[in-house]
Amino acid sequence: MTKRALITGITGQDGSYLAELLLSKGYKVFGLRRRTSVPILENIEHLMNDIEFIDGDLLDMGSLINAVRISNPDEVYNLAAQSFVATSWIQPVATGQATGIGVTNMLEAVRLTKPDARFYQASSSEMFGKVVETPQKETTPFYPRSPYGVAKVYGHWITVNYRESYDMYACSGILFNHESPRRGIEFVTRKVTDAVARIKLGLQNELRLGNLDAKRDWGFAGDYVKAMWLMLQQDKADDFVISTGETHTIEELVEIAFSHVGLNWRDYVVVDQKFVRPAEVELLLGDCSKAKEELGWELEVGFEQLVKMMVDSDLAKLKSK
Ligand code: NDP
Numbered sequence: 614m615t616k617r618a619l620i621t622g623i624t625g626q627d628g629s630y631l632a633e634l635l636l637s638k639g640y641k642v643f644g645l646r647r648r649t650s651v652p653i654l655e656n657i658e659h660l661m662n663d664i665e666f667i668d669g670d671l672l673d674m675g676s677l678i679n680a681v682r683i684s685n686p687d688e689v690y691n692l693a694a695q696s697f698v699a700t701s702w703i704q705p706v707a708t709g710q711a712t713g714i715g716v717t718n719m720l721e722a723v724r725l726t727k728p729d730a731r732f733y734q735a736s737s738s739e740m741f742g743k744v745v746e747t748p749q750k751e752t753t754p755f756y757p758r759s760p761y762g763v764a765k766v767y768g769h770w771i772t773v774n775y776r777e778s779y780d781m782y783a784c785s786g787i788l789f790n791h792e793s794p795r796r797g798i799e800f801v802t803r804k805v806t807d808a809v810a811r812i813k814l815g816l817q818n819e820l821r822l823g824n825l826d827a828k829r830d831w832g833f834a835g836d837y838v839k840a841m842w843l844m845l846q847q848d849k850a851d852d853f854v855i856s857t858g859e860t861h862t863i864e865e866l867v868e869i870a871f872s873h874v875g876l877n878w879r880d881y882v883v884v885d886q887k888f889v890r891p892a893e894v895e896l897l898l899g900d901c902s903k904a905k906e907e908l909g910w911e912l913e914v915g916f917e918q919l920v921k922m923m924v925d926s927d928l929a930k931l932k933s934k
Pocket residue numbers: 621622623624625626627628645646647649653669670671672691692693694695696697711715735736737738787788789790791792797
């Protein structure tokens with residue numbers, strides 16, 4: 614029997630890679646899409662004929678119930694969120710609604726309509742925030758440092774609560790930062806690789822950044838969506854950290870990206886206080902041994918390879934314009 618999956622956040626980075634993965638496994642894929650004045654389809658344009666779209670919004674539970682009814686899913690992947698940390702200080706309430714309460718809306722829609730569907734929640738390493746131990750693992754206490762992190766902690770615990778209250782198969786993947794050529798342009802990796810490509814092509818002459826000392830555990834989104842799928846194929850629902858186990862500073866990221874095109878980052882990068890955050894997450898480093906042992910998950914793309922892939926992709930995109 615063909616398996617059926619409903620993905621929220623289908624237009625985003627992870628939604629597009631997950632859709633590709635599930636389609637390659639023979640799933641019938643449904644994507645929840647919200648109405649926008651101009652369609653945001655860059656990441657999924659190549660899949661338009663393969664995915665069935667359902668209109669809806671995480672803030673409108675009726676639309677979610679409708680989406681679950683139409684898709685009748687075996688698996689639900691809740692990837693939709695206001696996902697950019699910096700914006701969460703400017704729109705803390707909207708972030709709380711989509712990234713926090715939106716999870717309850719989706720869980721309720723599943724509980725009321727298709728309670729035996731398996732549910733994946735996109736939890737985040739931002740929940741560890743001002744980290745209380747290093748490396749961070751499933752048992753590390755949360756200490757979020759942004760309205761986004763706070764909302765994700767709520768989303769995480771409500772998922773655990775539905776698992777324990779209703780015996781639903783509901784999992785949270787605590788994913789560390791993952792990037793790709795499809796990453797939103799405002800995130801630091803893509804902001805850097807796009808700027809490097811523009812500078813190389815003479816379209817831009819400087820790159821303004823905030824804190825260059827923060828450290829992140831960055832992996833490739835294509836590897837991380839495989840972990841999401843694996844989490845929903847187990848005998849019993851559980852939560853898993855997904856990470857590379859390596860951490861790098863923003864400065865190292867910048868170094869690799871500029872030197873890949875033969876430039877010295879010091880000639881172009883300007884530190885601008887505008888991009889420094891009210892409260893920073895200084896260090897993230899994940900321990901994913903549980904996922905490796907229990908899910909058999911492995912990552913394929915390393916940090917340097919990832920940065921170079923993103924620079925090359927941005928160069929190709931700009932040249933084709
Ligand atoms: P993106 O920002 O690329 O995608 C977010 C998606 O959510 C978009 O499809 C967006 O739709 C949709 N969305 C936002 N608000 C709503 C809403 N109210 N109703 C319906 N859809 C909505 O995120 P990623 O793909 O990078 O991340 C996927 C998930 O994983 C997110 O929940 C994110 O917080 C989480 N996460 C991501 C990490 C990462 O490093 N990428 C790390 C850990 C967790 P639209 O196109 O209409 O804006």
